[in-house]
Amino acid sequence: MASKTHLSFLFLLPLVLFSISAEAQLQVGFYSKTCPHAEEIIHKEMIEIMKVAPSLAGPLLRMHFHDCFVRGCDGSVLLDSTKNNVAEKDARPNQSLRGYGVIDRIKAKLEQACPNTVSCADVVAVVARDAVWLSKGPFWPVWTGRRDGRVSIANETRQLPPPTANMTRLISMFAAKGLGIKDLVVLSGGHTLGTSHCTAFSDRLYNFTGMNNLNDVDPSLDKNYIAKLRLKCTLTDNTTLVEMDPGSFRTFDASYYKYVTKRRGLFHSDASLLTNSFTKAYVEKHANGFTSEFFQDFSESMINMGNISPLTGSQGEIRKKCNVIN
The missing domain is CATH 1.10.420.10 (Peroxidase, domain 2)
Structure with a gap:
């Protein structure tokens, strides 16, 4: 496998230029001051996870897709259902999703290093990138700065393109x-x-x-x-x-x-x-x-997808645990 540095050299410059106009509110290196080792922490955990469970790469990539197509890339796919609401993860299109434990494990590590700083939505995006790269795919700069949504509604998964679509x-x-x-x-x-x-x-x-x-x-x-x-x-x-x-x-x-x-x-x-x-x-x-x-x-295209309607600034929240709102 090519080195991460080599892949960065191949892909970073054209993608950054491409993305400048894509979503001004997100940025590469959003956590450079508030949690400078965030992506390093995620990457280290993903290396260990993929060693023992390489088949999770596909599900983790799919999770990012399913998150972004419903309410934008806001981590809403991670929220548990409550007594009064059926959440996205329990809707039929998402019942086969796997990898929630990976997100929880990585989020816990980030909370130890930088409490209340890195959003679950950003974790999903970076994890998807690392899942691809660790499967011998491309490496790209993930634009970060997303915040987590507080709403997750099962019926809204109708926005997900089904496998039956023409x-x-x-x-x-x-x-x-x-x-x-x-x-x-x-x-x-x-x-x-x-x-x-x-x-x-x-x-x-x-x-x-x-x-x-x-x-x-x-x-x-x-x-x-x-x-x-x-x-x-x-x-x-x-x-x-x-x-x-x-x-x-x-x-x-x-x-x-x-x-x-x-x-x-x-x-x-x-x-x-x-x-x-x-x-x-x-x-x-x-x-x-x-x-x-x-x-x-x-x-x-992954950068384009990751820019679907993100919550930024004071919108949403930074969840302490990805499956429940604060």
């Missing part, structure tokens, strides 16, 4: 968050990490149009791949996990795009990338190499 719906849902079609196809590349429950795609194998028979399959999914997936998944299986990027689901690379071109992306949303001229061209290009370009694009 291209029209995906473009609309990303646009609602200020993200473009390039961000859409680039961030889809995050499916190179992690696994999925069968229920997220099993209708493509058995019940695509509601006929509920073995011939009722998604024609956009490779027939041989359907046969392989059926050996793992039943229509109602909600426990089995399937690799989204078979063979390298713990390594951040561009091989996801190779699977999509072969009509072997797990989700409807993966297959939809081949239905739009721009996204199809991007998928096909990066299926044939250009990994360094994809890494740079992914870095830029």
Whole structure:
């Protein structure tokens, strides 16, 4: 793996220039005076965590995505439900999220070093970056200064793009968050990490149009791949996990795009990338190499996503524990 310094040299300058206009309220090095070792503390903990649980990289990246698409990047996905409210983490799209213990562990270390200083929302953002980098992916400067929200509502997870979405719906849902079609196809590349429950795609194998028979399959999914997936998944299986990027689901690379071109992306949303001229061209290009370009694009799109409606200044709070408001 390339050194962190080398990766910083490759990506830092163009990304900083790109991001100056992206979100003036956030900044690289926000904690340089108030908690100068914050990212070092996070990075050290992530190295230890990833040594024993490398499969958490995908879930931790996904957590940042699910946080930012609902109420912006405010840590609301971390809040527990209460007697009077069902929170985001208990909504159906988030019931498969993992890695909350990682955030709690790192937040506790930061509270020891710099009490009441580093937000849970920023922890989620930096952890996502380190999860990617420690999986042999790119390193990018995380713009920090987010504050934590006090509201988390399960029904608002409808804003999360579902795995069943077609291209029209995906473009609309990303646009609602200020993200473009390039961000859409680039961030889809995050499916190179992690696994999925069968229920997220099993209708493509058995019940695509509601006929509920073995011939009722998604024609956009490779027939041989359907046969392989059926050996793992039943229509109602909600426990089995399937690799989204078979063979390298713990390594951040561009091989996801190779699977999509072969009509072997797990989700409807993966297959939809081949239905739009721009996204199809991007998928096909990066299926044939250009990994360094994809890494740079992914870095830029992650910064864009991390800038979705942050709470800053006196908004929100700095939670002492990430699962409850102060």
